[in-house]
Amino acid sequence: MARYDKGHRDTTRRHILDVASAQFRESGIAAVGLAGIMAEAGLTxxxxxxxxASKEDLVREVLCDALERREQRHKDNLENGVPVETTIRDYLSPRHRDAAATGCPTAALVSEIARHPKTTRDAFTGKMSDIIALMAAQMRDGAAAERRRRAISVYATMVGALQLSRAVNDRKLSEEILENAVEAALTLANRP
Incomplete structure (x- = not known):
């Protein structure tokens, strides 16, 4: 049996997660098989x-990993004093729309997650709560409960608009969806 360098197992696991994450976000969880993931990863x-342990275990790990990365972006924005407007505009940009494989896992996978087992949905729910809390903290005006309410509305608007902008095959309409969603999200975020 071949011996591998220290860290090989972790590196290989990380590589499988990265390949699966991109494939899931690009094509959807149901459409991606383990054979395709492993072939692209260069593994058996x-x-x-x-x-x-299973594809569902991989799905849960991919979700947690991708959402932790998204959460870290929100933390960085908060720590660096990035205004919520910048977060909204970045999320609802044509660049993000066109990069499903590396973009927000929520927008790419949320409709499928609703059909997954409780453990996967529990992991997703926990990460969503964390992201919503960070968005609420990014909003400066209002009591904590009000900022949370607005953050939920803003995030739901952002995710839904990104999904719609990706689904339509009319580029002009897609741009309109993004532009109008930015305005709506900013109105919600800045409402007293």
Whole structure:
């Protein structure tokens, strides 16, 4: 049996997560098979089970990892005093719309997550709560409960608009969806 360098297992696991994350976000969870993930990762199908118990285990890990990265972006924005307007405009940009494989996992996968087992939905729910709390903290005006309410509305607007802008095949309409959603999200975010 071949011996691997220290850290090889972690590096291989990270690589599988990255490949699966991009494929899930680009094509959807149901459309992506383990064989395709492992082939793109340059590994055998059997190697998958060294790292994950099942496809659902992989889905949950991908979600948590991708949402933790998104959460870190929100933390960085908060720590660096980035205004909520910048966060909204960045999220609802044509660049983000066109980069589903590396973009927000919520917009790419939320409709499928609703059909997954409770453990996956629990992990998703926890991360959503964290992201909403960070968005609320980014809003400066109003009591905490009011900022949370507005953050939920803003985030729901952002996710839904990004999904719609990706779904339509009319580029002009897609741009209109993004532009109008920016205005609506800013109105919600800045409402006293």
């Amino acid at each position: 199908n059997g190697a998958f089970y060294t790292h994950f």
